Each structure stands twice: as structure tokens, then as C-alpha cells.
Amino acid sequence: AARPVELRRSRADADRALRVLGSGRTQRRAARLSDVYAASLLEELTDRMAAEDDLPDGPVIRLRAYDARHHTALTDTLDAWLSTFGDVPSAAAAVHIHPNTFRYRLKRLAVVAGIDLDDPEARFEAMLQLRLRPPHS
Incomplete structure (x- = not known):
């Protein structure tokens, strides 16, 4: 100062x-x-x-719940995809799976989460929710 x-x-x-x-x-x-x-x-x-006990509800929350119930990694798939700006080969490498498997997971997570990955607002919301830590962690 x-x-x-x-x-x-x-x-x-x-x-x-x-x-x-x-x-x-x-x-x-x-x-x-x-x-x-x-x-x-x-x-x-x-x-x-x-x-304010104001927990968000949205695609990432649904994915985390689905992952916990089914022992899947769809949340990590979404995070990798968003972090690589949609570059499937780079995102697949980041999570150590084949690009075709990654593409399948992208389609699956879009259905499970109810997210339109072509919508920039939906992608921004998902990216923000991925970076917010739940209050109890």
C-alpha cells in the first residue's frame, strides 16, 4: 500500500x-x-x-451422482474435453483411453447430464461447476 x-x-x-x-x-x-x-x-x-445453503443443480452435479452410483468416470471425461477445448485426441490421452471410447463417453455423458455440448453457455456452466468445490470438501 x-x-x-x-x-x-x-x-x-x-x-x-x-x-x-x-x-x-x-x-x-x-x-x-x-x-x-x-x-x-x-x-x-x-x-x-x-x-446460503445454495448448492447448484445442473449437469455436473448429475454426472457426479451418476459416477458415484455406477463407478464411471463421465465427470472426468467432461473435464478433459472442456480443458482441451474439445480436442478429442488430446482429451482422450489425458484420461488414458482410446479416442473412440472417449467419443462414446461424450455421447453418454450428454444424455446422462442432459447437457448440449454444442451450447457455449452450457459449456461455461459445466466448466464453472467443475471448478467449484462442494462446501463439504
């Missing part, structure tokens, strides 16, 4: 950055808030959801 009036904000920013560093959302050992800003927003959103 350059001026005393900025101390409160500087301390709050430092606390937010430290919280992210301790959360496991990053591999960094030191960071400014600007380095981990998106992760700090996810932490705050998770806190708000827990405080």
Missing part, C-alpha cells in the same frame, strides 16, 4: 491470495491477488454457496 488509506484493501488482497495458495487451487508458493484472482473468486463463490 502506498498510502495508509490503502492498507485495509492491501491486507484483504493479501488474505485472499494466501487463502488460494492454501486451498490447493494452484501450485504456486507465492502470488499476488492478480495472479490468482479467478481462483479467489471461486473460493468466494464456494463460501457464498455454503453460507
Whole structure:
């Protein structure tokens, strides 16, 4: 902080950055808030959801429940696909399966989750839900 009036904000920013560093959302050992800003927003959103008992309902939640019941990995499939911007060979390699098996899983998860993978809003919602930690974890 350059001026005393900025101390409160500087301390709050430092606390937010430290919280992210301790959360496991990053591999960094030191960071400014600007380095981990998106992760700090996810932490705050998770806190708000827990405080208001406002758990999301959506495709990722349905996939996680399905995976738990059936011992499948459809959530990991979706995460790999989104993380590779839809590049099936790269996503399949990331989860160590054949690209054809990966394509089958994509079709299956779209049905199970009720998600339209061609819809950019649906993809954004899924990506956000994948990065939110449930409040109890």
C-alpha cells in the first residue's frame, strides 16, 4: 500500500491470495491477488454457496451422482474435453483411453447430464461447476 488509506484493501488482497495458495487451487508458493484472482473468486463463490445453503443443480452435479452410483468416470471425461477445448485426441490421452471410447463417453455423458455440448453457455456452466468445490470438501 502506498498510502495508509490503502492498507485495509492491501491486507484483504493479501488474505485472499494466501487463502488460494492454501486451498490447493494452484501450485504456486507465492502470488499476488492478480495472479490468482479467478481462483479467489471461486473460493468466494464456494463460501457464498455454503453460507446460503445454495448448492447448484445442473449437469455436473448429475454426472457426479451418476459416477458415484455406477463407478464411471463421465465427470472426468467432461473435464478433459472442456480443458482441451474439445480436442478429442488430446482429451482422450489425458484420461488414458482410446479416442473412440472417449467419443462414446461424450455421447453418454450428454444424455446422462442432459447437457448440449454444442451450447457455449452450457459449456461455461459445466466448466464453472467443475471448478467449484462442494462446501463439504
